[in-house]
Amino acid sequence: MATTIVRAVCPHDCPDTCALHVTVQDGIATEVRGDPDHPTTAGVLCTKVARYTERTYHKDRVLHPLKRVGKKGEGQFEQISWDEALTTIAAKLKKIADRNPLAILPYSYAGTMGLVQGDSMSQRFFHKIGASFLDRTICATAGGTGYKYTLGARVGTDVEQTQNAHLILIWGGNPIASNLHFWMRVQEAKRNGAKIIAIDPYRSLTAEKCHQHIALLPGTDAALALGMMHVLIKEDLLDHGYISAYTTGFEQLKQRVAEWTPERVAEACGISMDEVVNLARAYGECAQRGEASMIRMNYGMQRVRGGGMAVRNIACLPALVGAWRHAGGGVQLSLSDTFPKNLTGLQRPDLFPQSLTPRTINMSTIGDDLLRESSGSFGPRIEAVIVYNSNPVAVAPESNAVARGFAREDLFTVVLEHFQTDTADYADIVLPATTQLEHVDAHSAYGHLYMMANNAAIAPMGEAKPNTEIFRLLAHRMSFDDPCFRESDDELAAQAFKQSDARAVHFDWSSLKKTGWAKLRVPDAPFAQGGFLTPSGKCEFYSEQMQRDGYDPLPTYIPPYESVASNxxxxxxxxxxxxxxxxxxxxxxxxxxxxxxxxxxxxxxxxxxxxxxxxxxxxxxxxxxxxxxxxxxxxxxxxxxxxxxxxxxxxxxxxxxxxxxxxxxxxxxxxxxxxxxxxxxxxxxxxxxxxx
The missing domain is CATH 2.40.40.20 (Barwin-like endoglucanases)
Incomplete structure (x- = not known):
């Protein structure tokens, strides 16, 4: 038998973005393993991706275009040809676009994190047609916004420095389940003597294995961070040199957090005063000893009313104690903005008709928005939704409203999928999409600093096609003749990163396909000497931009919409x-x-x-x-x-x-x-x- 090892990448919405070795025998993928040479993957995969061949060869794979024959939601379909599917979709979209293209909406998220199969050719298609924009908010925009107001960009501690930290706060996350390779380095730090503290309302698998678990009430993380700042300032556990050189607004912050006594914080968070005080002291004293302290935030804390402010407050902490001075110190929420991605080149927003005023739909309110009638403020009623890389009937909030929206008989819905998901059950047309083993893609990451290449390991199964090819074919049926709709996946991948940027000047797609991965050229400690990407170039305890945008310019606490205390x-x-x-x-x-x-x-x-x-x-x-x-x-x-x-x-x-x-x-x-x-x-x- 002919056996080859193909370099690939895990495409799923996880910070680890693992490098894969796919074993292929006579055209069949027989095993998926972690790349032992990739520094963050280190040959280890989670239980999910280790079974990726089981998913690829699943008996229920959608392998042919399907047309609905029953009621929406029943999931009754019959097989049709690609020609019929494309003809039907193009005719429907043309008819709607002739009236108002803003009535067409793409709906996608992170079913793949790939820069090619995610939103390259698809975005070109929707820009060209003049469709409504989708605000892709469902995971991380609240925290990302608060983080960027404070530090300027989603840049932070390199995961490869984690083992050098002497104190690690795992705040609002469960890395054993969702960030395994970070957890492996936490375990190494623990063996080196580091103290590990979990801050989470739930005693998760991770919290059980930490030295301490602080079980605060949901939505109160911002208050706990304010209490930590109160203690740090009151007990002078500060790095005055770092504050003076690399921050703005310390005096205003000092006045604000004076109100947040341990007593007040303990009551708001549902924890003890000792937990507040001792957490702050552990954090401050670590820095006073000249040791690295790291905060790994995850997205749990920001899925509440005050989630953006909570992330902002926590992002202020490292600058107060000078934790950024050390490799392995500081904070990480996401490293997404470290990558010089060429999104403009990939997505071509210039294709959007200049005669149209854009309309943006928030994906988190898709339930209400599908049920809205046309109005002056909302614009035209949504008449068509094309879903790819997402399953909104299962994942979007207030699911009853989402399902009722997708059940509209006058809504034309197309779903690109591997399986007949809850959302696919409501589709008029289902199109078979390839899995990661069947197509080419380029990847960034949000938990490490490697540019990644995914090679197709096997031929597409059945009649499945990559997302890119599906939108190329639709563009052709819509008579879009721009040259960009003829670019191949390799040509798209070659545009993934800005080669003029110093972080990725070594990017070359043909070389990356062979090696599988290449690390960005960035310092081990990103803000050791300031260089924040805020308007001031400093960590902004006081943010003039927030004030201009209508927010409190200082860290504060915004209670939940729904809690015993607030409602x-x-x-x-x-x-x-x-x-x-x-x-x-x-x-x-x-x-x-x-x-x-x-x-x-x-x-x-x-x-x-x-x-x-x-x-x-x-x-x-x-x-x-x-x-x-x-x-x-x-x-x-x-x-x-x-x-x-x-x-x-x-x-x-x-x-x-x-x-x-x-x-x-x-x-x-x-x-x-x-x-x-x-x-x-x-x-x-x-x-x-x-x-x-």
């Missing part, structure tokens, strides 16, 4: 907070249909504290109903003190069709948006739980 009337009906962090065996809604992973995860369940369970006469294994005014879903109860009192945790995101009631946790989430960035508030939810 006692609502809490009288729905007294339990709910969060729905990722289940270990799923990645957002990907992998839910892989039987071995679903078997490992078990049935949909919620964790509830013993006291809350006893009050409701609930025992482990009972079927419970979780509900509020927006909707309800059922799950099995797990009575455990992993959930703090007053909190229920529904590990997610299940496809609805695999739940006994055809519902998931997003039935109870809200379409209300975050303080900045227009992000969703998935973890800003009050519910009631009842047996049966």
């Amino acid at each position: 006692p009337a609502l809490a009288g009906k729905y007294p339990l907070a709910m969060i729905s962090p990722p289940a270990r065996n799923f990645l957002n809604s990907s992998f839910v249909n892989v039987q071995s992973l679903r078997d490992t995860e078990g049935e949909p369940h919620v964790d509830i504290h013993p006291e809350d369970a006893q009050h409701r006469q609930i025992a482990s294994g009972d079927t419970v109903r979780i509900f509020n005014d927006r909707g309800s879903f059922v799950a099995l109860a797990r009575v455990t003190d992993k959930a703090r009192r007053g909190l229920v945790v529904g590990l997610s995101i299940w496809w609805k069709k695999f739940a006994s009631d055809q519902k998931n946790a997003n039935e109870v989430t809200s379409q209300r948006l975050t303080d900045m960035g227009g992000g969703p508030t998935f973890y800003d939810v009050l519910v009631q739980v009842e047996k049966g």
